[in-house]
Every structure is written in C-alpha cells, then in structure tokens.
Amino acid sequence: MGNLRITEWRKLPISLTELCINTTLRCGQSFRWRKSGEDEWSCTLHGRILSLRQDDKFLHYRAIFPSKPNRLLLTPPPSATPSAAESPSPEADDTLALIEHYFNLKPNLGQLYEDWATADANFKKKAPKFTGVRILKQDAWEALVGFICSSNNNIARISQMVEKLCTNYGPLIGHIGQTPYHDFPSASALTDSKVEQHLRQLGFGYRAKYLYQTALMVEEKGEGWLDGLRNPESPVLGAEPCSGGEFTDGGREGYRTAHEELLALQGVGPKVADCVCLMGLGWGEAVPVDTHVWQIAQRDYKFGKGKHSSLTKATYDAVANKFRSLWGKEAGWAHSVLFTADLKTFSERLVAKVEVKSEKVEVKSEEVEVKVEHDDVPLIPKIEETTVSKELKREADDERIARELQSRLTKRVTRSRAR
DNA sequence: AAATACCCTTGTCA
DNA sequence: ATGACAAGGGTAT
Numbered sequence: 001m002g003n004l005r006i007t008e009w010r011k012l013p014i015s016l017t018e019l020c021i022n023t024t025l026r027c028g029q030s031f032r033w034r035k036s037g038e039d040e041w042s043c044t045l046h047g048r049i050l051s052l053r054q055d056d057k058f059l060h061y062r063a064i065f066p067s068k069p070n071r072l073l074l075t076p077p078p079s080a081t082p083s084a085a086e087s088p089s090p091e092a093d094d095t096l097a098l099i100e101h102y103f104n105l106k107p108n109l110g111q112l113y114e115d116w117a118t119a120d121a122n123f124k125k126k127a128p129k130f131t132g133v134r135i136l137k138q139d140a141w142e143a144l145v146g147f148i149c150s151s152n153n154n155i156a157r158i159s160q161m162v163e164k165l166c167t168n169y170g171p172l173i174g175h176i177g178q179t180p181y182h183d184f185p186s187a188s189a190l191t192d193s194k195v196e197q198h199l200r201q202l203g204f205g206y207r208a209k210y211l212y213q214t215a216l217m218v219e220e221k222g223e224g225w226l227d228g229l230r231n232p233e234s235p236v237l238g239a240e241p242c243s244g245g246e247f248t249d250g251g252r253e254g255y256r257t258a259h260e261e262l263l264a265l266q267g268v269g270p271k272v273a274d275c276v277c278l279m280g281l282g283w284g285e286a287v288p289v290d291t292h293v294w295q296i297a298q299r300d301y302k303f304g305k306g307k308h309s310s311l312t313k314a315t316y317d318a319v320a321n322k323f324r325s326l327w328g329k330e331a332g333w334a335h336s337v338l339f340t341a342d343l344k345t346f347s348e349r350l351v352a353k354v355e356v357k358s359e360k361v362e363v364k365s366e367e368v369e370v371k372v373e374h375d376d377v378p379l380i381p382k383i384e385e386t387t388v389s390k391e392l393k394r395e396a397d398d399e400r401i402a403r404e405l406q407s408r409l410t411k412r413v414t415r416s417r418a419r
Numbered sequence: 420a421a422a423t424a425c426c427c428t429t430g431t432c433a
Numbered sequence: 434a435t436g437a438c439a440a441g442g443g444t445a446t
Binding site: 028067069147150151153154156158266267268269271275288289290292339343 | 440441442443444445
C-alpha cells in the first residue's frame, strides 16, 4: 500500500456564496464525505482520495492517488486519448475538472438564488443564511444506493451504512493517517447471493434485500442503463451536453421517463427516485417530497388541508408540481436550499435556538473544567471580517460559542462515564 | 386510498 | 440507571 502519489495543495478561486462545502457536504446529498482534519473534508472520488479546505476566497484541494492506479476504477471519458495517460502529472488538471464537474460549478448560483427569491417570498426569507448550497453531480449508482438506504432513516446512520458498504465491498484506494479510504462498490460487487444476509448482519435491516435485489436488476439491465436515464444537458464527466427537452410543471419528458424506470427497482419509491433523478442523473426539476418537505409545504405553502391533507401519491405530485411552477427548471435545487434550512444539524443558525442552547448550557457549565481544542469550529468565523455583514458576524459568533459549549458538555459527559 | 409492518440507532422522558 | 417510546430525507403489500 504505502506507495502513494500525493499532489500538492492547489486552489480554485470561488466565493462562499457560490459554493459552501461546509453546508453542501453536510446537507444529506452525499453520505460519504468525512472530516479528515481541522476544517478538512475528504472522500474517494474517481479512483483517488480528494481532500478539500475552503476559505472566503478559495477552495483548496489535493488528491492522493494509489501508486498503481486501478484501471478498473478509472472510467476515462470517451474523448480521453491513450497517449496522454503517461504525461508527467496529468492528475492535477484532471482533478480540477473532476471538482468542477462534481460540484456542478458551471451555473451562477448567486443569480439562481436571486431568481428563486424573486419568484418566492418564503425562499427570499429563508435562503440568506444558507447560501452556497450546490446540487452535487454524484455518480448515479452511488446516489441510488445511498437513497435506498435513506428510507425511514437518519443521516448519521445512512452515512454509517454507506461507509460499511465501501469498506466491505469497495476497493481500497489509500489511507489518511490510519483511516482507510475505500471507493464506492460497483453494482456487480453486490450481486453475490450472500450479500443480503451479510448486509443484515451489518445492520442494514430490511434495506439489505432492497440493495441486493436492486444490484441484481441494475446488472441485468446492463452497463449504461442507469446513465442512459441522465439529463443530456448534464452528461457524465467528459462528455458533451445537449438539449434536455421542453420544461413543464410536470417536468421534462426525459425526467418523467427516468423517474418511472427507477420505480421498478426494489426499495425505490417516488421520493428515492426523485433523489436519484436530481442528484445522480442531473434532472434539476426533480423535487423529492419527504417528511421535511411535506412539513415545509404545510407550514409555508398552504398544503395539508382538504384534498391534500395527507401525503398520498396525488399530494406528492401536487407538491412537486407546485414547487416546479414556482421555481422553474431547477426547482429541485431551490428545494434543497429550503430542505437544508430545515435540517436540525443547521438549526443553530436560527438565532432563537442558539439562545435556548446557550442558556441550557450555561447552567451546567459551572462544573466544566475541561479545556478543549476547537476541533469542530465551522469555517464561517474565520472569514467573517472580509465577507460577511455585521449581523451575520454576530450570528457566526453565536454559532461558534454554542458549538464550543456543546462540545465541552459532550466531553464532560464522556469523562464522567469513564470514572 | 388507507393502514401496517419493516430493521435499527439514538435521543427523550418518565 | 433502565426501559418504554418516538423519530429518523419511505417502501412494499
């Protein structure tokens, strides 16, 4: 193993309103990113370990390649010329292209937020604290598996499950410190008849069967079936985009076809199908309506009465259509911003709750004697001077303080248990 | 269309 | 400390 090629840190100029990885990587789109250091995120991607840091002006990145790149893992674009493969260090440019693709950096996010805010007063009110949320262009198979795991589940456990899938069935790419990084397993890696029972053993519950059977079906449908459902405007890395068709409130024809085809898979209902369409297949109008979005629809968009009093299939479609008519072709993207704003993980950004938390903590903090390192401080406080308004700066401080106190509490609890 | 079971982990509350 | 209980980005029958 030990023989790895590590590129130096490089940087890409980008503002936090155009991309905020601290939000985007934690809002339940991808379940594989992990903290690999102070303000550093890492994940295996396209046959390498990609590490990221971000400040107010740059996204910093580096890649760690296996010494002998596993050709099976790298699926080069059709346009890649074999002769270029041996040039001195092609990985740098390759990694930049990978980042631009994966983080979907082409659209002007500031402009999109403006468009959505103009169309919708509720978006205008909620979005300012959740800027920089981008819809990732994830691998479709990975998205499919991740969201099959998501049913009746929470983000923490989904992430654990995906990690188990990688360590048990995915190829090892390398380590950061002692931590192994495996790539995501292919469908064919999950088609062995022992997989279902093994996954149950690993704590997947009833999703074990879904994953096994879906892997069988995807393999049977053949290589390229899943990517064949992509939005042609959003092709796989390296291919040329072309038109995706005409948009209506029901979505484009290609989207509806993809959605319908996905429903044939085990463990895939309308919500999971929409997640795959949006985050794995590039259909921006896919609006996954889950319990959170259903609550948002009731609270802020007058659903929950009369004909649409419960979340039936008909109500599901009505909610999704409503958001598509409101936000347009990238409705799923706008939906993700509001979804993120509603996640408990980020509730500390809402001032009222920070105050409650601080009070609660202060009572007990008298008996806290543990000094802690700032191991979980978000990036925002560091960059506040140049980019954020005073109001936001105060909130960022509140956030940091709340987290710090909470962190102390956690350590105290751990400690008293150890006695 | 509506009702239930399904796996399992974590947090809350007597 | 311990157990009941609900909820967590739903789906299948």
